[in-house]
Amino acid sequence: MTTLPPLPMARPKLTALARQKLPCSSRDIPRSQLIKEKDDIDHYLEVNFKGLSKEEVAAYRNSYKKNICVDMLRDGYHKSFTELFSLMEKWDALREAAKVRSLLWVQRPLEEQPDKLDHFYYYLTRAEAAERKEYFEDVYNNLYALACYFNNSEDKWVRNHFYERCFKIAQxxxxDGGKKEAEAHAHMGLLFEEEGQLLEAAEHYEAFHQLTQGRIWQDExxxxxNLLACESLLRTYRLLSDKMLENKEYKQAIRILIKASEIAKEGNDKKMEGEACYYLGLAHLAAGEHETALTVLNTYIKISTDLDDDLSLGRGYEATAKVLQSQGQMMEAIKYLKKVVKIARNNFQSLDFVRASTMLGDIYNEKGYYNKASEYFQQAFDMTAEIMNMLLMDETKVHYGIAKAHQMMLTVSNYIETADLTSLDCLLSWKERRSDIAPDPIIGESRRSTMEGLCQTSEHSEDLNGFPDNQKKDLNQLLTQC
Known part of the structure; x- marks a missing residue:
């Protein structure tokens, strides 16, 4: 077979120049000439071939994250690159940790979120440029913009990072007279509050409150x-007092809530002042200081009445009923609880309605008024069934069952005590049917006489001694109704 000679290949200038730099080339080309030829290739691409530039090639070849970092370094923003690189490392570490803990973890890698990378580049570089010129307010604004952008449950740790950066810059x-510093204290207070470090949060909120006193500064x-500072302090003080009350540190809890009440008055906000009184009243109740609790809660009720706030008024009535119940003033407690039931029904507050009805049922059941107890327990149970709250439904069902059992037990006891043929027939009929047993009218009269007789016993007289005359009259009326 005849071997044909190779065909001469005409190469374009771009290929010819590129082949000269291949490792198999026998020519020793100086470095200066290589650089010149590389520039010739780039120029040829841009002018004659109309192809991609070096930047465009890199943009397609590299990841978006790498291009962002390269742009930062090329433009001279080395601090921004260092901070971004540190955040990206922490981002990856948190992703890996979450991946180990949860199979349902679906957070995307940072390189797959170009919008976030764009925000990093834009605001970090602007902040660094402003810092070089010592325009610290611009630095703060750019870092705060990043904190706001990452203010979501997934990226909250990034937000907290920039809150800390803002706090340092604000100093x-x-x-501006300290406005940015005040805002930074507010952000740091929120950061610590969300992490459960309430003492640290209170320190920052106190500084926030102090810096805004007498100022008319507003947020965006x-x-x-100043009003926001008061609200933040009250919220933190209340959370602190809750922990103190759990640990039975009543004096400290009352002291901090008194401080909260004073701050609320400074805020010139009646609703906030009322809230402070409410929690202070509950603290006095927990400490057993009933008279003081009633005084403070009456202030809360008055404020709620002036504001025409029915829901707050219902809370005040319920808390007052608890104090009166602790003092043994059951008739007064019943009056307040009935008001709570009415307010809750009118305002469609199902849980408040259930809670107040259950409290009324407990009082009547404890005093032996089982018909009334069954009535209130039943309406509590019906409401829980209506709102499909299974946990409360089970609880109220037990209360209702106990009251019904007491009610039936009383009737059965009366039949047994009567010991006549009619009573015996009723008992036998009830045992066969196992349904509700109706009290006999004659036995009902006997029961009424018995209850009236109870009023004459020494034990019941002791119960009545704690009531005013008008309350004794009401109690006697209840007894005669049974």
């Missing part, structure tokens, strides 16, 4: 910063 701002939504 350097001297031209138009709310006064």
């Amino acid at each position: 350097l701002i001297k031209i 939504t138009g709310h006064f910063l």
